[in-house]
Amino acid sequence: AYQYEFDRMAPGVQQQEGVGYMKELVPAVQKLWAGDYAHEGQYWNFPRATSVPKPLQKGGPRIWVAARDPGTFDWALGIGANILSTPLSLPAAEIGVLASKFNKAVADHPGVKRPKFMMQRRTCVYDKVDDWHLAVEHSMNYGRYFENLMQNIGSVKNGFPEAVPFESVKGRDNYNPENIRKNLMFGTPDEVIEKLLDYEAAGVDQYCLGLSFNLPFELQKKTLRLFTDEVMPFFAQRERETQQLAAAGY
Structure with a gap:
């Protein structure tokens, strides 16, 4: 992500740290595809949720x-x-x-x-x-x-x-x-x-x-x-x- 966006939305965060957000979120998305899932992490927190409709592919896209x-x-x-x-x-x-x-x-x-x-x-x-x-x-x-x-x-x-x-x-x-x-x-x-x-x-x-x-x-x-x-x-x-x-x- 651009440093401009980090400075605007999350002051103090360097763009190099953005990869940490991705590494935490992608596995969470995969679990949301599988069914009900709540997440408590370093960067992201959300209550029990899932995706509807579910992906047709086994294990998700x-x-x-x-x-x-x-x-x-x-x-x-x-x-x-x-x-x-x-x-x-x-x-x-x-x-x-x-x-x-x-x-x-x-x-x-x-x-x-x-x-x-x-x-x-x-x-x-x-x-x-x-x-x-x-x-x-x-x-x-x-x-x-x-x-x-x-x-x-x-x-x-x-x-x-x-x-x-x-x-x-x-x-x-x-x-x-x-x-x-x-x-x-x-x-x-x-x-x-x-x-x-x-x-x-x-x-x-x-x-x-x-x-x-x-x-x-x-x-x-x-x-x-x-x-x-x-x-x-x-x-x-x-x-x-x-x-x-x-x-x-x-």
């Missing part, structure tokens, strides 16, 4: 946990949750760093079935190589709103955060246009395929398109169309070929 630090990976694996992670705006090497945390958590829980591993990046797919400027511009401007809330270094008026100056943000290298173009999932279909191969090589099962960074709606639709029509078929064809080779005994 599969939970996805957003994780970047090793402790959250380990905890999520321990409760049988799937993992969603993000390299943020960091270089491609961060994909491997996150994958290493995931693999260690899997190895540390040999009795737990390997969960799904998903990664998210801001994504924009376009026709021409030179069309990258608009996606990068929107990503940089979105970051100014994001840093405001994350660091609580600006104001919020009428529900909209102020766009803080780049001089105020941490990790300013992440706002270098060339770095953004290279690190994020921005590119033509062929460029995006090449970038996705890094995720595949790291053992990522699913990719989540991050489109919510003030990208114009028409560009979001175009990204979805190009991703569906020109990126996904590449991986679908490879999957078919792999299955055919396996069926042939290779």
